Amino acid sequence: MADVLDEVYAVIADRKVNPKEGSYTTSLYNHRKGIDKVLEKIGEESTELIIAAKNGGEKEIVSECADLFFHAMVLLAAKDIPFEKIKEEFERRRK
Template sequence: MSRFTEVFERLAVTVEARKGASASASYTAQLLADPARAAKKLGEEAVETVIAAAQGDKAGVAAESADLIYHWLVVLAAAGVSLDEVAAKLEAREGTSGLAEKAGRKG
């Protein structure tokens, strides 16, 4: 198991555990209680990751990617979407060219 996988799994468990936490004591709980705010934060972190990448800022890409992944996990939890549901979507696309998959999407 990679270091990333181990850290990611611990973070995912922590985010899920914060669902019942007090919003006054947990930033994650605050975001989970306000899905629109969580989604906005995810967007902000995505933009910051893109900017760091466009600037060739390797350390910035790593730091912003960590923020992006955290906020992505929070958005999933707030939306009630499990990692297994995301994995199923990825598995369904395995072995399909990205161009073919995109062309096959409806709407």
């Protein structure tokens, strides 16, 4: 599981330094609202996850959770925070 998350984060981080035309991630980085657009998406996806948890089934919950994770990863990359830091934090909390 961590491997696929590492791969997704690597693509997200790469889009920041190597924008790709037509890429959704690139569009977030280049949005006129800047980081505020990413933060809006995190808020939107959080709300959608809450609604899915209340009213939806497993498929909807998993989908919305993945959307939230994705946008959180975009935020990390936008702020130059390596994904490894999140894994380290979970490791620290596990002890």
